[in-house]
Amino acid sequence: MTEEYTPQRRGVPLWAQIIVWVFLVALLVIVAMGLRRAQQGTVQPGQKIDNFTLTLFSGYEYKGKTEVTMEELRGNIVVINFWASWCKPCEQEAAELQQAWEIYGPTGEVVFIGADYVDTEPEARVYLKKFGITFPNGPDLATNISQYFRIKGVPETYFIDREGVLQYVQVGPFTSLGQFQSIIDPLINQ
C-alpha cells in the first residue's frame, strides 16, 4: 500500500536552494582562502611593508624611545631579524649580526632591529648579553609582526629599502659577515 495522503511531488523551493548554494559556496571559498594562506610562503621581495610597532626591551631602545615604528624608520635601510633564545641556529649568526651592526649602524643609514619571537624576557636578556648585542631589540608581542611577515621559523632576516619596500629575505642563519655585506651594500648604494 503505497498511497500518499498529501502529494509530495514538489521540488526544492527556490529560497531553500539559494540558501544551500550560498552556504556551500561560502564554505568552499573559506577553505580555498585557508588553503591559499597555508601555501603562501613568507612575504616576498617587492612588497611594500605596512607600518608596525615594535616594543623594545629597556636597555635596547631606539634613540631613547621604548617603541619603534616602521613609519619613523622610512628613509633608512631597515634590517629586521627574527630570533629566539631557544633557537640554536640563531646563535650561529648572532656574533656576525652584531659585527655588522657595529659596521653599518654608525653610518646612520641602516637601522637593525631585533624582533624576539615567542620568548621569555629573562632568557632573551641572557642571550643578548651573551653575544653582546646592542642594536634595538624587543619582544614581538602577540606575534603580530612575525605573523605579518609570515615567517616560517627562526632565524629569518628581512631587508627593507629606504622606500619601505622589502628587498631581500634571508631564511635561516647567515653563513658569514661577507654574505651579509653582499646583501646590504647594494641596498645602500641604490
Added chain:
Amino acid sequence: MKKILSIILLVLIVAGASASLVFAQDTFPTDDDVNKIAKQLYCPVCESTPLDVCPTEACRQWREVIRTMLTEGKSEAEIKQHFATQYGIRVLNVPPNPWLTYFVPGVVILIGAVMLFRGFQLWKKPLVAESVSDKDEAEQVQQDEYLAKMEAELKRRK
C-alpha cells in the same frame, strides 16, 4: 642518662621533621600549581600541544615563567592574560570572547530543532481517520472481509 636520652629524642625529632620535608614538594608553587595553569594554555610554537605536556626547551621556559608569576602572587587570570599579550590569544585554549563560538552552533541547532518540530506537526496524522476517501473505504471493506475470514478460521480450529 635521662639527659642523653632526651638529646637523642630531640635529635630524632629534628631528623624526622627535616626528613618529612623531603616527602614530595610542599614549596609553593608546586608543579601541580604550574600544571593547573599550563593545562589551559597551548604551546606557542608547537602544533596543538598543551603547555603542560610539551617537551621542548621553550615550553620549559614558559612553565618557569608561570612558576615565577605564581611566586609573585599573580592570579590565574593575570598569568593567562600575560601569555595572551606576549604570544597572542591563540595560546589560550578558548577564545577570550567566547560568545561567537557558542552563538553560531547554538543558533544552528535551534533552527534544526524548530525545523524538526515543525516537521512533527506537519506529519502528524490523527489516529482516527477523519477524511475517508473512496480508497480508504475499499480498504476498510477488504480489512473487514479479512477479519471475518480470520474469525471463521479461528472458530474452526477451536
Added chain:
Amino acid sequence: MIADFGFGVLVVSFLVTLYSVFAAIYGEVKKSAAMVESARRAMLLTWPLLTLTAGTLIYLLVNNHYEVQFVYEVTSRSMPTYLKVTAWWGGQAGSLLFWSWLMSAFASLVTLRNWDRDREFLPWVIVVACVTMAFFIGMNVFFENPFAQLYQTFDGINPFTFQPADSILFTPQDGRGLNPLLRHPGMVIHPPMLYLGFVSFVIPYAFAMAALITGRTDDRWIRITRRWTLWAWLFLTFGLVLGGRWAYDVLGWGGYWGWDPVEIAAFMPWLTGTAFLHSVMIQEKRGMMKHWNMLLIILTYDLVIFGTFLTRSGVLSSVHAFAQSAIGPLFFGFIGITLITSVALIIYRWAALKSETEMTSMLSREALFLLNNLLFMSILVVCFWGVIYPLISELFTGEKVTVGPPFYERATGPLWAALLFLMGIAPLSAWGHSTVKTLGRALWKPAVGAIAITIAIYIYFTNNIYALIGFFLVALVLLVTIYEYWRGAYARQRSQGENIFVAFWNLTGRNRRRYGGYIIHLSIMLMAIGILGIELFQKETQGTVTAGDSIDIAGYTVTYREVASWDDTPKGVNYTRAVVDVYQNGIYLGELHPRKDFYFDSQQNMTIPGNRSTMKDDLYVLLVDWQPISADGATLKIYVNPLVNWLWMGSLLFMIGIVIAAWPDKDPEHVTVRADRQLKQTSAAD
C-alpha cells in the same frame, strides 16, 4: 629499476581506472551492456594492479632502497621488518596508495555481487568508485609519487620521477626513520582501520548516487548497502578507538582524546554515519525520511573526503597534520566537484524521493530516532564550527584563535546526556505509536532502579552533580536494555523450552540487528562509565623526587627507587627507565617502569608510562624531564584515572556488537516468498 616498474604499474592503474569511468558512462549512455561489462572488468583489474604496485613499494621498503625518497623518509636500518612494512602508510605518498588499494578492493568486492536485480545501478557505482580511485591514484602519479628517486644535480639532491639530465642516482646510507610515535602496535593498526572505515563509506555513497542518477529512488539502494554501512561503521569506530588507546599508551598526557582538529575531522563522519544507521531504520520500517537518508550519506562521504583533505593540506594546524604538499589544491578541487555534484543531484531528484511521511505520535520510535538524528547533527555542528571558526577568524580578522577542549566539552555535554536518555527510552517505544502512558508504564521500573543506584552512588562515592546525572542515565539505559533483552530471552525460554543461555543465543541469532543493537548500546554504556570516571574524577600530581622519596596520590604511594639509562644501538634507541614501587594502604602492589625512549635517527623522544590497570582505576606514572633525570632526582607525573578500563572493555564489546548486527542473514526476501507459498497452500486446502 624496481621503482620505475612500480611507477609504471601505478600509471597503468590510473589509466585503467580512467578507462573504467569512461566505458561505464559510454556504456550507459549508449545502452551498451558490453561496454558496461568492459568497465566492470576494468575495475576488477585495478585491484591486482594496485596490489602489484603496493607489493613493489613494500619490497623497496623492506630492502632498504634509500634512493627512493619515500623509503628514505619513513624507514631506517634500525627498524624491525614489520615496521618497515607498515611504514607503507607512515607517510603521505604511501598512505594515498594505501587508500587507493583499499578502494579498489572494496569496489571489486561490490562488483562481484549478483547484479541481476540492479543492473541499472552498476555503471554509476563503477563511475563513482572509479572517479574516487582515479583521484587518489592521480595524486600519487602527479604530485606525491611514492617511487620518486633521489638524484644529485648541480642544484643539490632532490626527488624526481624521471631522471633529469646530468644527474646521478643518490643512495643515502640510511633512512630518516619513521617518527617514533608511529612505531607502536596501536599506530600500526589505527590508520588502516580509519582508512577502511573512510573508504568503505564510499560504497553506500556510490549506490546513493546511482539511485539519484537513475531515478530509482526507492529503498533498493539502502537494502543493498545496509550491511556495507555497518561494516564501514565498525571499521571507523575501531579506528577511532584505536587512536584513543594509542594516545593513552604512548603520548604521555594521560588522556585518550584531545579534541584536536584532525581527530574531529575523523569523528565527524562517524557522527553522521551513526545518525544514518538509525535513520535508515525509519525508512525501512515506515518508508519515511528518504530525503534525509540521502542527505546523510552524501554528508558522510563529503565529510570523509573533507577530513582527509584537512589532515593533509596544512589548512589546519594540528599534531596530526602531514607535511604540507602540493596536493592541497587538487584535493580542494575534488571536494568542490563532489559537493556540488551531490547537492545538485539531490535537488534535481528531490520530488522523486517521495515519502509516506506520517507520524501519529511524537513518542513513537521513529520520532525518537529523528530526535536522535537531531542530536547527532547538533554535535556535528558544534564540532564543525569548532574546526572552522579558527580558520574564519584568522582569514577575516587576522587574529588566530584556538578552540580547545573546554568548548567541545561544554557544548556537547548536554547533547550526549540527551542521547543517553533517548537510548533509554527508544527501546521501549513502538514503531508507529506510543503514548506517554505506554512509555511511562514501561519506563517506571527501570527509572526507579536507576534512581536507587544513583542514590547509592551519591551516598558512597560522590556528590558531583554531573557524575550523578551521568550515572543515572547510564543506569537507566543499562536497566532498560538488559530488561528488554531478558524479556525476549525469557519469552523464548517459556515458549521453546530452552534453557536461558541457549534462549539468549538463539534470540540473538534470530534477530541479529535488534539484539546486536542492544549489545552495542550496552557497550556504549560501559564506555560511558569509563569516560565519566576519567573525565570527572581524574587526579594528577607531579613532583621531583630523589631515590627513596614518595609521592602520594588518591590512596596510592609511589616510591621512586632508581633509574637506569642504556643504548640499544641496533634499534637506534636510548632508554631511560625508572623503577617505582607502588603501595596502597601500606600493601605493596608491585613495581612500574616509566620510560623515556630517545630515537637517534629522528632525534625525538617517546614517553612511555608505567601503568597499573584495574577495573577500578589506572595508576599511570610518567617520567617527565622538566629537570634532568638521574638517580638524584627525577620528575614523576602521576595520573589516577578511575574506571578508564571500562572504556576499553566497552569498546571491545562494541566491536562484537557490530559484528553480530552485521553478520549476514539469509536474504529476507526469500523467506517472504516461502511464507506466501505456504499461505496459498492452506487456502487451497480449504
